[in-house]
Structures are given as structure tokens and as C-alpha cells.
Amino acid sequence: MSPTDPEKNRFSARARRYARVGTSVGGIAARMAGGRLLGGRGTRADNALALAAALGGLKGPIMKAAQLIATIPDALPPEYANELIKLQSQAPPMGWAFVKRRMQAELGPEWRSRFAEFDHEPAAAASLGQVHRARSLSGAALACKLQYPDMQSAVEADLKQLRLLFAIRRRFDPAIDTSEIAVEIAARLREELDYEREAKHVQLYRIMLEGEHLIRVPRVWRDLSTRRLLTLDWLDGSKLLAHRNDPLAQRNLLATAMFTAWWRPFSRYAVIHGDPHLGNYSVFTDGKGEPAGINLLDYGCIRIFPPRFAGGVVDLYHGLLRGDDDLVVHAYETWGFKRLNRELIETLNIWARFIYGPLLDDRVRTIADGVKPSDYGRKEAYRVHQALKTKGPVTVPREFVFMDRAAIGLGAVFLHLAAELNFHRLFNAAIEDFSVAEVSRRQNEALAAAGLAAPAQRQAP
Numbered sequence: 001m002s003p004t005d006p007e008k009n010r011f012s013a014r015a016r017r018y019a020r021v022g023t024s025v026g027g028i029a030a031r032m033a034g035g036r037l038l039g040g041r042g043t044r045a046d047n048a049l050a051l052a053a054a055l056g057g058l059k060g061p062i063m064k065a066a067q068l069i070a071t072i073p074d075a076l077p078p079e080y081a082n083e084l085i086k087l088q089s090q091a092p093p094m095g096w097a098f099v100k101r102r103m104q105a106e107l108g109p110e111w112r113s114r115f116a117e118f119d120h121e122p123a124a125a126a127s128l129g130q131v132h133r134a135r136s137l138s139g140a141a142l143a144c145k146l147q148y149p150d151m152q153s154a155v156e157a158d159l160k161q162l163r164l165l166f167a168i169r170r171r172f173d174p175a176i177d178t179s180e181i182a183v184e185i186a187a188r189l190r191e192e193l194d195y196e197r198e199a200k201h202v203q204l205y206r207i208m209l210e211g212e213h214l215i216r217v218p219r220v221w222r223d224l225s226t227r228r229l230l231t232l233d234w235l236d237g238s239k240l241l242a243h244r245n246d247p248l249a250q251r252n253l254l255a256t257a258m259f260t261a262w263w264r265p266f267s268r269y270a271v272i273h274g275d276p277h278l279g280n281y282s283v284f285t286d287g288k289g290e291p292a293g294i295n296l297l298d299y300g301c302i303r304i305f306p307p308r309f310a311g312g313v314v315d316l317y318h319g320l321l322r323g324d325d326d327l328v329v330h331a332y333e334t335w336g337f338k339r340l341n342r343e344l345i346e347t348l349n350i351w352a353r354f355i356y357g358p359l360l361d362d363r364v365r366t367i368a369d370g371v372k373p374s375d376y377g378r379k380e381a382y383r384v385h386q387a388l389k390t391k392g393p394v395t396v397p398r399e400f401v402f403m404d405r406a407a408i409g410l411g412a413v414f415l416h417l418a419a420e421l422n423f424h425r426l427f428n429a430a431i432e433d434f435s436v437a438e439v440s441r442r443q444n445e446a447l448a449a450a451g452l453a454a455p456a457q458r459q460a461p
Contacts, residue, residue: 093125094148099132102146106229114224118144124279128192128300133234141234142221143297151193151228159186180398188274188402192300195230197452201299202232204450208265214257214293216284235295237282243291244416250291254283255419256426257294262410263430269443270310270455274402275301276409278416303402304447304455307440308334313403314434317427320349320356328352336397344394347387354380355407358423367414367423376415377408 094102099120103111112118117135124131129147136142163182191197199220206217218233225231243254258281265271273280275298286292312334319327325345332340332348353360354377358367368376388394414421447454 093122093130094146096120098149099146102149103229106146106226107224115142129228134231136221136224141236142224143218143232143234144224145195145230145232147193147195147228155189155193159189180396181401184398184401187398188301188303191302194227195225196227198230198299198302199225200450200452201302204269204271204302204446204452205265205296205299207446207449208269208271209261209296212260212264214253215261216293216295218295218297235282235284235297237284237295240278240281240283240294240413241416243283244418246291248418248420251417252419252421254291254294255414255417255421258410258413259421259423259426260430261294261296262406263427266310266313267430267434268439269446270305270307270439271443272303272305272403272406273299273301274303274406276406276413278413281413301402303399303406304443304452305399305403306455307436307443309399309403310434310439311436314431316352317356317359317431320352321360335400338395344388347384348394350387351380351384355404359427360424362422362424364420364422366418366420367411371415373412373415376411 099122103118107114114137115134116137116139119133121132122130123133123143128151129145132144132146134142134144162185199222202218202220206219209215209217216235218235221231221233240254243251258276262273262276265273273296277298280296280298282295282297283291284293284295312331315327315334316331318324319331328349329340329345332345337348358365444454
């Protein structure tokens with residue numbers, strides 16, 4: 001823990017953030033309440049641009065939350081999602097004087113003596129913090145992620161405004177109840193503030209992906225880490241998109257690594273990485289300079305599910321594969337969908353068949369032929385929403401939110417790489433000998449070894 005704790009959720013810091021965010025979001029909310037922002041087709045595109053401009057000028061957590069919302073299918077009307085997804089979450093970096101004060105607050109006045117080198121300029125700056133390259137006293141290359149000041153206050157202030165936007169959205173468009181989406185986003189953002197928890201996530205992934213030669217997970221330097229400073233191995237690599245024109249075999253290797261990095265933790269431990277953003281991965285090479293696999297770089301947005309949720313994912317796959325309607329219904333009930341009837345199930349199956357389509361198709365293929373990465377899932381989400389206007393409303397269970405979002409993000413990565421794989425065989429290899437009991441056993445052991453608590457078991461409907 002840090003020797004001092006200047007980052008408490010202070011009322012004054014919250015008040016300043018409320019004033020700044022509230023001015024922008026409050027004006028948007030007023031227009032929504034007046035019926036204009038979610039109004040006619042002719043005004044929505046302009047209003048979407050206004051919303052993106054207002055949030056884009058704020059930076060910080062509300063920007064990150066806006067990007068999260070934009071990538072959750074149908075959390076927002078398509079005009080708004082298309083604009084928000086373009087936002088960049090990078091904030092202006094802290095200057096060196098500020099960095100020195102922050103590092104002293106985390107590691108004490110002699111912090112500099114604990115590093116052989118520490119770069120003054122950040123290697124990356126994002127919505128909640130920035131990363132500095134450093135070198136340990138033993139000569140190891142390090143990545144030091146340092147959180148910006150007053151982030152807890154900023155997150156709480158921003159979440160309050162986002163709850164307001166969601167509430168007004170529900171008022172005007174009740175086909176999908178977004179209340180659980182808001183709860184889930186809030187929970188994940190609060191977790192991302194806790195770098196001690198993220199350090200445990202890193203250890204969890206080292207356990208889950210042990211022996212996977214296509215994937216590298218860094219080590220945590222615990223003596224150089226606190227609740228708001230996370231120090232990891234620096235993993236050299238190039239950007240994933242730098243390889244989209246590589247030969248097909250190399251692109252397929254990277255896509256297979258991505259598939260494994262996502263599905264192995266889920267199918268064996270009921271854990272997913274909820275933010276498959278291109279910036280969260282890099283490509284490492286072999287001795288000849290050829291792509292050899294991927295580095296996993298960020299562990300803030302990790303979702304640990306009750307094992308029976310993973311059972312629902314596998315049950316839905318088998319239900320769709322066999323045409324077993326009872327198993328399909330059982331899967332939806334396992335996930336927490338309520339008030340199911342035949343029409344509602346048929347509507348949910350539009351989305352399910354889209355997500356599971358490549359996994360059901362036993363052939364080499366792209367994840368979605370002729371679809372741009374930015375459009376992946378948009379058409380299907382629109383069809384579901386239109387159907388729910390007459391058959392809904394439906395409340396999206398909170399466990400479903402990041403599972404769905406991550407599947408869309410992963411599909412977009414495959415499209416960027418233009419990978420051609422037999423996703424059916426990859427998936428069946430991942431779920432071979434699957435059982436909820438075995439997932440529960442593995443999860444308990446891995447969580448205990450990483451110092452994490454088991455997920456809360458929600459009551460079945």
C-alpha cells in the first residue's frame with residue numbers, strides 16, 4: 001500500500017467533476033427529456049454528433065464509459081453508438097513534476113532510488129492513467145502504470161451522469177431495459193481503479209494460460225506496485241494492425257492466439273477479458289523476426305463469472321447445433337433472462353445465431369464475410385431491437401453485458417486481420433470434456449492462487 005492516501009473520494013473533488021460533467025451531460029439530458037435528442041430520424045444524427053462532441057471534450061472515466069457503452073450491442077441507438085465508438089480515450093498526460101509527486105505518494109520520497117531508469121515521458125496515456133517505461137535495479141524492462149489523481153471522485157461523478165442518460169433512454173425507448181447494463185459498467189469501472197486487484201488479474205491469467213506458447217502474460221513487480229501504481233514486465237511487440245497485410249498464415253496464427261487467449265480462460269475457468277481493444281495486445285516475434293504470438297497488456301476489465309454461466313454458453317451452442325429448443329430455453333434461463341415466451345426466444349435467437357454462427361459452421365471461413373470491423377453486429381442488434389419493440393421489453397442480465405461486448409470486440413479483431421479459420425473446430429477443442437463442476441474446481445483453485453474471491457452466485461429466476 002502507498003504510504004499516503006491522497007486519492008480518497010473527496011466531496012470537493014466530486015463536486016468539481018459534477019459541475020464540469022453536469023454542464024455538458026445535463027444539457028444533453030435536458031434535450032433528451034424534451035424529446036428532441038431521441039426524436040425523429042432527421043435530428044438523431046446531428047444530436048449524436050453533439051453527444052460525441054460533449055463527451056469527447058471531457059476525457060477521463062466518462063469517455064471510457066461512453067466507449068464501453070458504444071460497443072455493447074443496442075445499449076444506444078445506432079446513430080449514437082456509431083459516433084461514440086470513434087472517441088479516443090486518451091487524456092493529456094501528466095507532466096514530469098506531477099509524475100514525481102504521484103510516484104512519491106505511492107512509493108515514498110526515495111522512490112527514484114528503486115529504479116535504475118525511469119522515463120520522464122509516458123509511453124502511453126489513457127483515460128484513467130498513463131504508462132512509463134522504466135528499468136529495475138536488476139536491469140529488467142518495466143512498464144509502470146500510474147493512475148491520474150482524483151480518479152475515484154471522477155468515476156463516481158461521471159457514473160451519476162451516465163445513470164441519468166440511461167434512465168432517460170429507458171423512458172423514451174423501453175424495448176430494452178438498460179438498468180443492468182449501467183450496474184455492470186459501474187462495477188467494472190470501479191474495479192479498474194484498483195490496481196492491486198488488477199495485479200491479481202495478471203497472476204490469474206498467468207495461471208490460466210500457463211504453457212500456451214502463442215500468448216505472453218507479464219509478471220507483476222509487487223514491491224513496485226500499489227493500489228494506484230502497477231508495475232509489470234515490459235513486453236516488446238508491434239501493434240496488431242501492423243500485421244493486417246501479412247501473409248494469411250501469419251494472420252491466422254495471430255487470430256488463433258487471440259481465440260485461445262479469450263476462449264481458454266472462459267471455457268476452463270469462466271473468466272473473460274471484457275475489453276478486447278486493439279491497444280490491449282501487441283505482437284511478439286520469433287528469432288527470425290516473424291510473428292510468433294501476442295502479448296496481453298491490460299488486465300483492468302476482467303469478468304469472473306459463476307461457473308454455471310459458462311454452462312449456459314455451452315448449452316446454447318449445443319441447443320442451436322442440435323435444434324434442441326428446450327436446451328436453448330434452459331441456457332437463457334441460466335443467464336437470467338426472465339418472462340420468456342416463444343416470440344421472445346425467437347428474437348433472442350437472432351442474436352444468438354449471429355454470435356454462434358461461425359462456431360456452428362464446420363469449415364474454414366472469415367468470422368463474417370463482407371462485413372467491416374466497425375459494422376460487426378450492428379445490423380443484427382438493430383433487428384433484435386426492432387423485434388423487441390413489439391415483443392419486449394427485456395432486461396439484459398448484467399452478466400451478459402461484457403460477455404456480449406467482448407464477443408463483438410473479438411470478432412472485430414478477426415475481421416481486422418481478415419483471418420480464415422475453422423472456428424467450429426477451435427471452439428469444440430476449447431469445450432472438449434466441458435463440465436460446470438470441473439470449471440468450478442479449476443476456478444476455485446486459480447482464484448485462490450491469485451488471491452481473488454469467487455464470484456457471487458445470483459439466484460436463478
